[in-house]
Amino acid sequence: MGVLAVVGLLTFGLISKGGNSVDIGQPFPGRTLDSLDGNASESIADYHGRWVLVNLWASWCTPCRDEAPALEQFDRAHAKDNFTVLGVDSKDLTDDATNFVSEFGLTYPQLHDGSGALSDDLGTKGYPESFLVNPRGNLALIRRGAITADYLQTTVAPMLEGKAAQ
Amino acid sequence: MRRAALLAMAALAMAAPAAASSPAPKTTLPDVEDEVMCPTCGTLLQLAESPQAQDERDFIRREIAQGKTKEQIKDDLVANFGNSVLALPPASGFDLTAYLVPALALLAAAIGIVVGVRRWRRADDAADDDESPLEPGETERLDADLARYDL
Numbered sequence: 001m002g003v004l005a006v007v008g009l010l011t012f013g014l015i016s017k018g019g020n021s022v023d024i025g026q027p028f029p030g031r032t033l034d035s036l037d038g039n040a041s042e043s044i045a046d047y048h049g050r051w052v053l054v055n056l057w058a059s060w061c062t063p064c065r066d067e068a069p070a071l072e073q074f075d076r077a078h079a080k081d082n083f084t085v086l087g088v089d090s091k092d093l094t095d096d097a098t099n100f101v102s103e104f105g106l107t108y109p110q111l112h113d114g115s116g117a118l119s120d121d122l123g124t125k126g127y128p129e130s131f132l133v134n135p136r137g138n139l140a141l142i143r144r145g146a147i148t149a150d151y152l153q154t155t156v157a158p159m160l161e162g163k164a165a166q
Numbered sequence: 167m168r169r170a171a172l173l174a175m176a177a178l179a180m181a182a183p184a185a186a187s188s189p190a191p192k193t194t195l196p197d198v199e200d201e202v203m204c205p206t207c208g209t210l211l212q213l214a215e216s217p218q219a220q221d222e223r224d225f226i227r228r229e230i231a232q233g234k235t236k237e238q239i240k241d242d243l244v245a246n247f248g249n250s251v252l253a254l255p256p257a258s259g260f261d262l263t264a265y266l267v268p269a270l271a272l273l274a275a276a277i278g279i280v281v282g283v284r285r286w287r288r289a290d291d292a293a294d295d296d297e298s299p300l301e302p303g304e305t306e307r308l309d310a311d312l313a314r315y316d317l
Contacts, residue, residue, distance in 0.1 A: 114251075
């Protein structure tokens, strides 16, 4: 009986550690996270009806520093398109993340995923990674690695403006 | 004798307030870093050398400087990284199985050994009981055979 329990637990551990992944067209995971300032909790469902670029980042991640200004600029430029960037600070100290947000003057909403649970849901291999979610809550784009101003203009913007297939 | 006792009592009375006001032992980085994980490295913080591990150590040092206890520091790390930052899971909820299953497995193994030994002894005793004595004719034949070799 004890052996069975141990084998069961090991199996559960292997399954739960197995690589998750998401594909274009699938619903974005509905995990609820605390906001970075700790004053609220949100999930992607709270953004239903809007385009959301979910950006997974961390203050210790160098490419995240490189992409932050482009994300901020794009968020401001496309607020009129029913769009927002949603930052998700992952596996990071809250104080370091708050300093990062101040340093780059980021104004878009920020959530905190200290344990990396959402990253696990998304099969994230590293940081940063970005996921464009359409107004129905389904994944429209997946970007593994740093995002650039050029990528935002040529790939993301046409989707927001309805000029690209979703 | 009486004077010595009075002196001892006076010494104790003077020492007691000093002991009561002495601060609790200060938490140290090694106290904490062998009980928490580096979340990005997936190893014990004590063994991790990445920049993220250094950030975590700096965080712990700052908390120590603020006079926080080990438990308070661990609570703050959990607030930042979730329960997975703890090297040992909390003894509550589903995580309790991490402590219960090995203990139950040991208990089951001990019970299994005791039951097995008892059964083995019982079987041995039964085998001893089954040893039938020699038939009367065989006894006489044995005696005769032994007599032939008697020197």
